[in-house]
Amino acid sequence: MHLVLHSVRLTGFADTPAIARRFELPQSAVEEALRDAEARGWTTYSSFAGTAGWSLTEAGRVENERLLAAELSDAEGGSGVREVYREFLPLNGLLQQACTDWQLRPTPADPLAANDHTDAAWDAGVLHELSAVDRALASITSRLTDVLPRFSGYDTRFSQALRRAAAGETSWIDRSDVDSCHRVWFELHEDLLATLNLKRGDEP
DSSP: OHHHHHHHHHHSSBOHHHHHHHTTOOHHHHHHHHHHHHHTTSEEEEEETTEEEEEEOHHHHHHHHHHHHHHHHHHTOHHHHHHHHHHHHHHHHHHHHHHHHHHBOOOSSOTTOBOOSOOHHHHHHHHHHHHHHHHHHHHHHHHHHHHOGGGTTHHHHHHHHHHHHHTTOTHHHHOTTTTOHHHHHHHHHHHHHHHHTOOTTOOO
16 A cells, blocks of 8 residues: 555556556556545545546545655664755756756747757757766665665666657656656655655755
8 A cells, every 4th residue: 555655646646557557566456455545535536638547635645644754764764865855955956957948948039938959059958967967866766775665766767768858859858748857856856755754845
């Protein structure tokens, strides 16, 4: 139940197969856990605009955070995760600026002009910044995984998205409907906040 609830938390809104894939869990077991969680008031299933999926209720978020706190206490890793989060915050600023620069390329006539990706030097500069984030993420993920193995994979997912973007697939930097750099980073941020029971903007 712990990883199922946490997968729903991280994905935000997703169908059963996507929730199962997040931690490579058997889909049948995940479906059963989701139905059990629904009966307990922790998850809800809804559909709109042709899509359907699961999300956490407020009670589900509380239960998720209770389980995460117990997990972190058992691992005796609270101080280590907080230290990583402090290092994560300045990188978060770099990532946000890089994504903004990927979306916008100001001109003298329009400071909010969309980046049409015709300026190779501009895009190369953004990719260079993201490469620095990528290198730092490898260390961050390794240290987190030493404490809580469920943190594994963020670095490889980010690297894969960055490689696709560098090969010309521009959507793999910032789109939310693929496993882009921004999506992976946003998920890691949510994972750290949930693990430490913080809100965005809180200091660890």
